[in-house]
Every structure is written in structure tokens, then in C-alpha cells.
Amino acid sequence: MKKVALIAGTEHTRKTLHGQLMGYIGDFAQIESYAIDEGINKKIKADLIVISTNLIYEDAKNYIDGECKIIIAKRILNYTVIERLLFIPKGEKVLLVNDCPETTFECIDWLKKLGLNHVEYIPFFPGCMLSERVNYAITPGEVEIVPKEVKNIIDIGPRLIDIVTIAEILKELNLYDNKWEKITLMYFDKIINLAKNIAQISMERTKAFEHIKMVLDGMKEGILAFDGKGKILFINENLKFLLGKSGKILGGNVKEIFSNYKLVDYLIGKESDSSDIFEIKGEKVIVTKFWLENENTFIATFKSTKDIEELEKQRKRELYKKGYYAKYTFDDIIGESEALKFTKEVARKISKTDLTVLIEGESGTGKELFASAIHNESERRNNPFVAINFSSLPESLAESELFGYEEGAFTGALKGGKKGLFEQANGGTIFLDEIGDASLKLQTKLLRVLQEKEIMRIGGDKIIPIDVRIIAATNKNLRELVERGEFREDLYYRLKVMYIKLPPLRQRREDIKELLNHFIANKGLTLKIKDDVLNWLTSYNWPGNVRELKNIVEYMVAVCDGKEICEKDLPLDMIFTGNNLRKDLKIILNIIEELNNKGENASRRKIKKICDDRGINFTEQMIRSRLKELEEMGYLKIRKGRGGTLLIR
Numbered sequence: 001m002k003k004v005a006l007i008a009g010t011e012h013t014r015k016t017l018h019g020q021l022m023g024y025i026g027d028f029a030q031i032e033s034y035a036i037d038e039g040i041n042k043k044i045k046a047d048l049i050v051i052s053t054n055l056i057y058e059d060a061k062n063y064i065d066g067e068c069k070i071i072i073a074k075r076i077l078n079y080t081v082i083e084r085l086l087f088i089p090k091g092e093k094v095l096l097v098n099d100c101p102e103t104t105f106e107c108i109d110w111l112k113k114l115g116l117n118h119v120e121y122i123p124f125f126p127g128c129m130l131s132e133r134v135n136y137a138i139t140p141g142e143v144e145i146v147p148k149e150v151k152n153i154i155d156i157g158p159r160l161i162d163i164v165t166i167a168e169i170l171k172e173l174n175l176y177d178n179k180w181e182k183i184t185l186m187y188f189d190k191i192i193n194l195a196k197n198i199a200q201i202s203m204e205r206t207k208a209f210e211h212i213k214m215v216l217d218g219m220k221e222g223i224l225a226f227d228g229k230g231k232i233l234f235i236n237e238n239l240k241f242l243l244g245k246s247g248k249i250l251g252g253n254v255k256e257i258f259s260n261y262k263l264v265d266y267l268i269g270k271e272s273d274s275s276d277i278f279e280i281k282g283e284k285v286i287v288t289k290f291w292l293e294n295e296n297t298f299i300a301t302f303k304s305t306k307d308i309e310e311l312e313k314q315r316k317r318e319l320y321k322k323g324y325y326a327k328y329t330f331d332d333i334i335g336e337s338e339a340l341k342f343t344k345e346v347a348r349k350i351s352k353t354d355l356t357v358l359i360e361g362e363s364g365t366g367k368e369l370f371a372s373a374i375h376n377e378s379e380r381r382n383n384p385f386v387a388i389n390f391s392s393l394p395e396s397l398a399e400s401e402l403f404g405y406e407e408g409a410f411t412g413a414l415k416g417g418k419k420g421l422f423e424q425a426n427g428g429t430i431f432l433d434e435i436g437d438a439s440l441k442l443q444t445k446l447l448r449v450l451q452e453k454e455i456m457r458i459g460g461d462k463i464i465p466i467d468v469r470i471i472a473a474t475n476k477n478l479r480e481l482v483e484r485g486e487f488r489e490d491l492y493y494r495l496k497v498m499y500i501k502l503p504p505l506r507q508r509r510e511d512i513k514e515l516l517n518h519f520i521a522n523k524g525l526t527l528k529i530k531d532d533v534l535n536w537l538t539s540y541n542w543p544g545n546v547r548e549l550k551n552i553v554e555y556m557v558a559v560c561d562g563k564e565i566c567e568k569d570l571p572l573d574m575i576f577t578g579n580n581l582r583k584d585l586k587i588i589l590n591i592i593e594e595l596n597n598k599g600e601n602a603s604r605r606k607i608k609k610i611c612d613d614r615g616i617n618f619t620e621q622m623i624r625s626r627l628k629e630l631e632e633m634g635y636l637k638i639r640k641g642r643g644g645t646l647l648i649r
């Protein structure tokens with residue numbers, strides 16, 4: 001038996017090629033093999049020496065004894081692994097990892113020569129740095145060098161000795177005539193199997209393509225794909241219908257199917273990722289175009305504006321159902337005072353930006369009204385407006401409300417998890433009302449959202465990017481809260497990018513009359529307000545601002561039984577706290593109320609005693625004259641005898 005010695009560079013290659021040679025000539029020749037990187041400590045003598053690659057030829061010569069016949073093997077990629085490479089998505093960036101630059105570039109060359117150029121190869125060898133995210137790596141056995149971040153590693157193993165070298169070996173061993181046929185059959189059998197598999201894949205792809213075509217044909221939009229020269233590669237049924245075209249369109253040019261030359265210019269123009277409106281057969285259509293660089297293809301979608309309006313309406317209906325809409329616009333903000341007009345003007349300007357806003361103002365001054373108007377005037381108006389009030393929400397709930405949770409995040413968590421308000425508000429505005437009441441823990445989380453523009457659900461590990469404008473409001477002095485360490489300073493400045501301070505009603509008394517008439521008219525009534533009542537209401541301090549005014553209108557309208565609101569229609573508690581009643585009269589009224597509430601008569605004597613007890617210096621005469629005054633004003637009724645005084649409202 002003739003002796004064949006194989007010399008390979010690495011142990012890995014030695015083992016693979018040894019196995020391959022055994023398969024072909026193991027029955028007719030004695031095969032021994034050596035790997036240089038394992039060390040060779042003897043002179044090799046054989047009838048034939050096969051060296052695995054010319055890269056190690058010089059090295060290998062040192063171990064060869066005398067004048068042996070040497071063949072330097074030509075090697076080829078193992079065909080059986082090609083199949084796996086075909087499954088890498090088209091255009092994907094792929095690391096080609098090998099032990100040195102030469103072998104790496106050589107390997108890329110073979111793969112390209114084999115027609116595997118549907119991916120973009122990035123050479124990688126020891127000393128290289130990975131500077132971008134890559135999902136696939138191909139390596140001929142150098143798995144340890146592949147960077148850890150790469151998820152899919154395809155080890156194509158060492159290249160095998162190609163059929164031409166096998167023929168040379170057979171000739172050297174005088175086995176060619178007998179064995180060649182059998183060996184080529186073995187070799188081609190593998191290739192035929194590969195071809196079969198590729199045919200199978202391509203059949204599946206055709207099926208998948210037909211399926212996708214059915215989906216695209218069923219879509220409401222028109223879809224067109226064409227190359228840089230305008231040659232049509234795909235058109236769906238809907239677009240054919242819109243154009244009134246049938247028959248063969250594929251392979252034609254966009255110029256032939258559209259009569260609107262502006263549209264043709266737009267389609268074949270270089271601009272990508274853009275939208276415009278064109279008229280097709282009398283119908284307004286929004287055309288959106290984008291460029292698929294790797295495919296050298298433009299995709300254009302055609303959507304009728306009627307469909308878009310319908311879609312918008314449907315979207316709005318859904319937002320209304322969920323309550324995620326803004327009720328007010330700037331027209332709903334009543335008042336012509338300079339202070340309010342100025343604030344409205346600033347707010348209008350702010351609504352044209354997409355910046356975070358902080359609205360400060362006492363309770364009832366219209367903070368939610370302004371937030372709502374800003375949203376409705378902004379670019380986000382057709383998207384959700386979601387409000388959350390921190391004063392009425394326990395901390396534990398606030399977090400899950402805002403960020404949502406994954407299934408099983410805590411006991412009681414809903415199956416399938418739940419979207420939080422930030423996710424619900426995506427594309428729109430979130431209104432964080434009474435932000436001063438948010439806990440420090442929540443403040444930290446909100447700060448992260450403002451900084452990173454992303455959230456993570458409770459119990460989740462996925463980062464969800466969000467596109468939400470934030471409007472925060474407070475009736476507290478946030479600056480003071482910051483100084484007391486109750487509010488994060490960094491969050492304060494992140495929120496106060498834009499700032500609106502709403503003036504309290506007492507600082508814009510000019511608005512009171514208009515507001516009163518507005519709220520009365522809103523009830524569908526035409527009641528007048530008596531001058532003295534209007535004076536009284538105008539001089540009142542309005543601690544509850546417009547909300548209080550609105551409530552008082554409700555009250556007055558309900559109790560008024562004439563055509564005019566008069567003093568008796570004012571709520572009593574308001575009069576007590578009102579500032580138009582003289583202080584001495586207020587004291588007397590308060591005492592009468594206390595006595596009446598206890599079921600006691602409010603006689604002058606009793607009133608005098610209480611005054612004395614409280615160190616109020618009223619004589620009986622003084623009390624009598626004030627009671628008379630109050631009776632004339634309609635506050636009370638003085639009864640004769642022991643009946644005492646009774647409050648009548």
C-alpha cells in the first residue's frame with residue numbers, strides 16, 4: 001500500500017482533511033497526517049505528501065525528508081454548508097471571521113465567487129474592533145474569535161480538498177483509472193443533493209412570494225415597485241383599479257401608466273422617504289415614496305385622501321371612547337383682561353413648538369383648559385391627549401398607570417399585561433396634573449422618561465421608545481418644593497422648558513362678568529344679573545377661581561325663580577366668606593348661624609353674651625341696629641316676642 005502524508009497548518013484542518021482523504025482513498029492507501037501548530041518532531045517520508053495550502057508550503061518543507069512528491073491541495077468551501085448561508089437575509093451585514101487578514105479576505109473572495117454575494121461581508125480577524133451591530137458571523141472554524149455580541153454564528157468548517165486535487169492524488173497513486181468514476185460519483189452526489197435543497201428553498205420562496213402578493217393585492221392602498229429607471233417591478237390590484245388599467249404592466253415604465261406628468265416626475269425623481277398629494281382620475285391621492293437601497297428599488301404607496309379622512313374619523317372615535325382626547329380649544333378660554341389675553345398669546349406660541357411645558361396656577365384657574373388647548377393647537381392634535389392627576393392617585397397605582405406592566409408582574413396583574421398611559425399617549429400629549437404631588441420615586445422615573453424618551457413596563461425587560469409631548473401642571477410653588485427637597489431640581493428644570501403662569505381670577509376681575517354670562521348662556525338661559533349682585537361678585541376674592549365661579553352660577557341659576565339673579569340667589573356660605581359684607585355684620589350673622597344650628601333662639605341677649613364672652617365690644621343697641629340692617633338686606637327675619645332672630649338664607 002502506498003503511503004500518503006498530509007501536512008496541515010492547524011489541528012482542526014488536519015482532522016477534517018484526514019477524514020476527507022480517508023473517505024476517498026482510505027481503502028487503497030495508508031494515510032498519516034500532521035499539523036504544524038501542534039509541532040512536528042520528525043522528518044516525514046511518504047510516496048506522496050499533500051500540503052493543505054500554499055500558505056504553509058515553506059514551513060512544511062522543513063519537515064519533509066528527501067525527494068518526496070508533493071501536491072499542494074486546492075481547496076474549496078464545503079458545499080454542504082452553503083445551504084445555511086443562503087438563509088441569511090439579503091443585504092444583511094455579515095462578519096467573516098478568520099485567524100489573519102490574508103485568510104479572511106481569501107475566504108470572502110471564495111464566497112463571492114460561489115455567488116454568495118447577497119450579503120455584505122465585513123472582514124474580522126484578531127485585532128479588529130466591532131464598530132456596529134452585526135447579527136451574523138461566518139467562520140471557517142474560528143468560532144472563538146467571533147465577538148460575543150454576534151448572535152448567529154455559522155461555522156463553515158475548514159475548506160475541503162477539491163475534486164481536481166483528488167484526481168491528481170489518484171493519478172500519483174496509480175488509482176485514477178480504477179477509482180475515478182466511483183469518486184466523482186460520490187462527489188457529485190453531494191452537489192446534486194445541494195441543488196435539490198436549493199430548488200426546494202426556491203419553491204418555498206415562490207410560494208411565500210405568491211402569498212405576499214395576495215396580501216398586497218388585498219390591501220386598500222395602491223402599491224408600486226420600480227427601479228431607478230422607472231421600470232415597473234410590481235403593481236398590486238388596487239393600484240391597477242385606481243388607474244383603470246389591466247393586462248401586462250410589469251416590465252413597463254411608470255411614464256406609461258401615469259398621465260399626470262408631475263406625478264411621474266415625482267416618482268422617478270431622486271427624493272426618497274417623502275409624501276405628496278396628486279390627482280389620479282379626479283381623485284386626490286397621497287403618494288408616499290421610499291428607496292430600498294439594497295434592492296435598487298423605489299416603493300410607492302397610493303392612498304386616497306377619502307380613506308385617510310375616514311381613518312382619522314375612526315381613530316378619533318376610538319380616542320373619544322377611551323376618553324383620551326382634549327376637550328378644549330383656545331376659543332373656550334373666556335376673558336378679555338390684559339393678563340389673560342397675554343397668557344393666551346404665549347400659550348398659542350408654545351403650542352407651535354413640541355417642547356415640554358409647565359403650567360403653574362392656583363386651583364381652578366384653568367390649567368387643564370390651557371393644556372388641552374395647547375394640544376389641540378399643536379401638530380399632535382389628531383393623536384391622544386391623556387391626563388393623569390397625581391393628587392388623586394396612590395403612589396403604587398401611579399407607576400403602573402403611567403408605565404403599564406407585563407403579565408405576572410405582580411399579583412392581580414391582568415393577563416397579557418397592560419399598556420401604561422405613556423404608551424397610550426404615543427404620538428400625542430400626556431398631561432401630568434398636580435405634578436407637585438408625585439412621589440420622589442416617581443419623579444425619578446419621570447425624569448428618565450424625559451431624558452431617554454423611552455419607558456419599560458413594570459416586570460418587563462423591553463425598552464419601549466415613546467414619542468409623547470409632556471405638559472405638567474401644579475397649583476403648588478414647585479420652586480419652594482425644590483428648596484424643601486420635596487421636588488427634584490433636575491426634573492423641575494426639565495419640565496420648565498416652557499412656562500405659563502395663570503393669573504388668579506382676583507387679579508383679572510374684568511373677566512368675571514364675561515365668565516358669568518358665558519356660564520349662564522352655556523345653560524341655555526338668558527338670565528340677567530342685578531347690578532348690586534354683579535358688584536358683589538366682582539369684588540369677591542374667588543379663592544376657588546373660575547371653578548368656584550362656575551359652581552356659583554350653577555347654584556344661582558337653580559335657586560333663581562325670576563328673570564334676574566338677585567342677592568337672595570347668592571349662596572350663604574359665600575356671603576360669610578365674602579369680603580363685601582362689613583366685618584361687624586359678618587360677626588353677628590355667624591353668631592346667629594351658630595345658635596340656629598344648635599336649635600336655639602338667637603335673641604339679642606344671647607348674641608350680646610356670646611359677643612362679651614369673645615371679647616367683642618357690642619352694646620345691645622349696636623346689635624339691634626345691625627340686626628335691622630341685616631333684615632333689610634334680606635339675610636334674616638326678626639321675630640316678635642321670644643321667637644328671636646332666624647336666618648332665612
Ligand SMILES: Nc1ncnc2c1ncn2[C@@H]1O[C@H](COP(=O)(O)OP(=O)(O)OP(=O)(O)O)[C@@H](O)[C@H]1O
Pocket residue numbers: 332333334335361362363364365366367368369370433474475546547550
Ligand atoms: N378662562 C376660562 N374660560 C372658561 N372656562 C374656564 C376658564 N378657566 C377655567 N375654566 C373652567 O373652570 C373649571 C376649572 O378649570 P381647570 O380644571 O382647567 O382648572 P385647573 O387649574 O386645572 O384646576 P385644578 O388645579 O383644581 O386641577 C373648568 O370647568 C374650566 O372649564
